[in-house]
Amino acid sequence: MRVAIFTPDITSNSLGRTYCLWLLMRANGWETEVFAPRGGEIxxxxxxxxxxxNCRTVDEDDPELLSAVEAADLVLAVKPVETSFGRARRLARTAQRPLLLDVDDPDLEAALSWRRPLRRFAKGILKFSAVRxxxxxxxxxxxxxTIVSNPVLQAIxxxxxxxxxxxxxxxxAPHTSSKPSIAFVGTNRKHKGVDILREAVADRQDLGITLKLTDKAPEDARPWEQWVGMTSFEEGLALVENADIVVIPSKDDGYAHGQLPAKLMDAMLAGRAVIVSDIEPMTWAIGQTGIVVEPSSVTALANALEKLTDPLVRQELGSRARHKALDLFTVEANRDAFREACEQVVSSFRRPKGEQ
Known part of the structure; x- marks a missing residue:
């Protein structure tokens, strides 16, 4: 199969989901090209x-883009946004090719103030055009x-x-230390709760905990924090694999609901002890293999960190997490189901009368 993939922004972390789908296509032996609007560096x-x-930035009216879509067996749009789904939908219709939409985050739900009726009402007045x-x-x-990244989005x-x-x-790395290291690997955005994590670690410095974060150091950086800036994909994986604990302290924010951070998969596969906020779909992903805490609670997170100072506890949780991840989150575990989903869209596609 030959697939034309439309991704919304080659410069942002949304490209991570595109990479996941590309891994599945590669595992199936398919030919792929990834297209994005013109912008900066990958x-x-x-x-x-x-x-x-495999990635190219190209304007929608470039004849080469339409030719690439016409040559594809399937067009796949990553995220239901204008810069991917909008472009892909128009070109797929012109070229008469089947289209599959991937939804991995609640992008539209957040834009439409999902679960926040007062904000949604205000946006409807102040940002009428964008809301429409x-x-x-x-x-x-x-x-x-569609395909989706988790059951919360599947319900929608x-x-x-x-x-x-x-x-x-x-x-x-093996779990041996009684003074564990913690890693937060990812893009530091407001809803991800890094401020909560920092305060919880500060509160439990009696435990000798250290913290590594993938961002630039702020002015109030503390001695037990190591800010490593943006890392390569391999460097990020190494940070996860060598940490004792991986924490994903997302806040109870509209965008966090429905989001499944990929670093959770990395942590589980590496057998790390994991702490997540009590927010789906993270709780779906870890099940009984990690610790779940109240979102935005410094006290709850600090107490969870204390439980994980024992390397034997971390080892047990990490082993359970790894076994679950091997069943659910590897390329091998998802290759066949992904192929079937794509082939179903292609086989059921019917061109308008007169098209051959």
Missing amino acids: WGPLRGGDFAA KNTELKRLALEAD YGGPVVPHVRDDRGLG
Whole structure:
């Protein structure tokens, strides 16, 4: 199969989901090209390598883009946004090619103030044009053939669940220290709760805990914190694999609901002890293999950190997490189901009368 993939922004961490789907296509032996609007350099962690070589930035009216879509067996749009789904939908219709939409985050739900009726009402007045555009995208997305990254989004959009996937790199560093190291690997955004994590670690310095974060150091950086800046994909994986504990302290924010951070998959596969906020779909992913804490609670997170100072406890949780991840989140575990989902869209596609 030959697939034309439309991704919304080659410069942002949204490219991580595109990479996951590319891994599944590669595992199935398919030919792929990734297209994005013109912009800056490819997102830092994914620069270089075979995936980056598959990525192109091109204008929608470039004849080469339409030719690439016409040559594809399937068009796949990553995220239900204008810069991917909008472009892909128009070109797929012109070229008469089947279209599959991937929804991995609640992008439209956040834009339309999901679960915040007062804010939604205010946006409807103050940002009428944007709300109308996103409402129309939501309508089209609900009508499209879809795959989704987790059950929360499946309840909205339907389609099979294709979670973030990784190649299995094996077990990470052994759990031996009684003064554990913590890693936060990812893009530091407001809803991700890094401020809560920092305060919890500060409160429990009697435990000798250290913290590594993938961002630039702020002015109030503390002695037990190591700010490593943006890392490559390999460097980020190494940080996870060598940490004792991986914490994903997302806040109870509209965007966090429905989001499944890929670093959770990395941590589980590496056999790390994991702490997550009590927010789906993270709780779905870890099940009984990690510790779940109240969102935005420094006290709850600090107490959870204390429980994980025992390396035997971390080892037990990490082993359970790894076994679950091997069943659910590897390329091998999802390759066949992903292939079937794509082939179903292609086989059921019917061109208008007169088309051959």
